[in-house]
Amino acid sequence: MARSYTSKRAPIKDVNINFFLYVYRIMASFKLLCSKCKREYPIESKIWKCYCGNFLDISIHIEESTDYFEQVKSRIHTMWRYWELLPVSRKCLISIGEGWTPIIKKNYRNTVLLLKLEYLNPTGSFKDRGASTLISHLASIGIKDIVEDSSGNAGAAIAAYSAAAGIKCRIYVPEKAPHPKVLQIKSYGADVIQVSGDRAHVHNEALKAAEKSFYAGHLWSPFFIEGLKTIAYESFEQFGDVDSLIVPIGSGGLALGIYKGFRDLLEIGAIKQMPRIYGVQAEGFTTVYEILHPGYRGEKPSKILADGIAVPNPPRRYQIAYRLKETHGDIVVVNNREIIEALYRLARWGLFVEPTSATALAAFEKLKENNIIERGERILLPLTGFGLKAIDKISNLLG
Numbered sequence: 001m002a003r004s005y006t007s008k009r010a011p012i013k014d015v016n017i018n019f020f021l022y023v024y025r026i027m028a029s030f031k032l033l034c035s036k037c038k039r040e041y042p043i044e045s046k047i048w049k050c051y052c053g054n055f056l057d058i059s060i061h062i063e064e065s066t067d068y069f070e071q072v073k074s075r076i077h078t079m080w081r082y083w084e085l086l087p088v089s090r091k092c093l094i095s096i097g098e099g100w101t102p103i104i105k106k107n108y109r110n111t112v113l114l115l116k117l118e119y120l121n122p123t124g125s126f127k128d129r130g131a132s133t134l135i136s137h138l139a140s141i142g143i144k145d146i147v148e149d150s151s152g153n154a155g156a157a158i159a160a161y162s163a164a165a166g167i168k169c170r171i172y173v174p175e176k177a178p179h180p181k182v183l184q185i186k187s188y189g190a191d192v193i194q195v196s197g198d199r200a201h202v203h204n205e206a207l208k209a210a211e212k213s214f215y216a217g218h219l220w221s222p223f224f225i226e227g228l229k230t231i232a233y234e235s236f237e238q239f240g241d242v243d244s245l246i247v248p249i250g251s252g253g254l255a256l257g258i259y260k261g262f263r264d265l266l267e268i269g270a271i272k273q274m275p276r277i278y279g280v281q282a283e284g285f286t287t288v289y290e291i292l293h294p295g296y297r298g299e300k301p302s303k304i305l306a307d308g309i310a311v312p313n314p315p316r317r318y319q320i321a322y323r324l325k326e327t328h329g330d331i332v333v334v335n336n337r338e339i340i341e342a343l344y345r346l347a348r349w350g351l352f353v354e355p356t357s358a359t360a361l362a363a364f365e366k367l368k369e370n371n372i373i374e375r376g377e378r379i380l381l382p383l384t385g386f387g388l389k390a391i392d393k394i395s396n397l398l399g
């Protein structure tokens with residue numbers, strides 16, 4: 001049954017009313033757990049990793065209760081319309097309008113592309129969903145001072161939400177981090193520390209500083225990933241089922257978050273099967289591809305266009321590979337030429353994104369050429385970051 005709603009931000013079609021019928025009765029509870037040593041911790045624990053050194057995940061236990069989600073359809077048009085499914089107290093939400101981004105439907109190469117405009121989030125990238133969840137959590141447990149390491153978009157998002165929460169924020173960035181992104185981070189009032197050397201060295205410097213503060217790294221935080229689940233909820237509410245998704249893989253939080261979101265939808269009975277999730281990595285940064293395709297040795301290009309996914313060794317790389325495989329998805333590796341072609345195609349559709357975001361369309365082209373994506377499929381492509389964030393790179397391309 002189709003039903004329409006009005007919204008200031010998003011055109012909504014083909015809403016599946018069953019979603020609401022199922023979620024009316026939901027209560028959810030959360031805890032922190034380590035998949036390696038199996039330790040469990042209360043959700044409000046002031047820790048960012050397990051005592052064994054491994055990253056933490058958040059488990060959700062969904063219980064059916066009475067008349068619970070009845071008001072979702074009339075709620076605020078931000079990601080916090082789904083607050084019951086997020087591990088943060090509703091009393092302490094740090095929100096500046098994240099989520100409920102539009103989906104543009106595009107018939108292309110005998111498929112239906114669902115382009116979710118994540119670059120319309122407050123700081124210009126999808127990371128606001130993760131930052132809103134993480135900073136809301138940290139504010140709720142009394143953290144006043146944080147440290148994060150980022151090459152750009154996550155740093156901007158953490159800085160913006162810290163400003164909104166009144167939390168002191170230091171962001172460690174690589175010396176060669178994109179200038180527009182560093183400027184954006186500084187504008188929010190965060191201290192920016194530029195570190196020479198590779199990305200691992202930046203991370204280590206941030207950890208040293210965190211000994212007298214609190215490490216809020218998006219590469220590690222399970223709360224950051226939880227916020228990204230809402231992309232799955234929204235896409236379902238806006239357009240119903242999808243057959244597959246294509247997402248850029250940097251830290252992998254986006255793929256893991258969307259995976260968790262669809263798992264929740266499956267658990268509450270809103271969907272009947274998981275969509276296939278394809279990740280995209282750029283040449284030179286293919287650690288997850290190498291896990292799924294042992295023996296691959298790609299070349300590193302001299303210029304890095306997709307800086308947002310230039311993450312050499314994401315801590316959760318094995319978890320990402322496992323999750324993609326579980327959905328019968330895979331990793332697609334794209335090169336700079338393919339990224340530029342996709343960037344221009346999106347721009348000709350009126351969608352100005354940064355090169356990292358264009359990797360999703362570049363990967364679609366490859367999957368279609370290899371007949372992995374079939375005729376008539378509905379494919380969700382989150383367009384992750386706004387083109388103005390990479391204006392220096394794009395102006396070089398234009399000569």
Ligand SMILES: [Zn+2]
Binds near residue numbers: 053
């Ligand atoms: Zn552990």
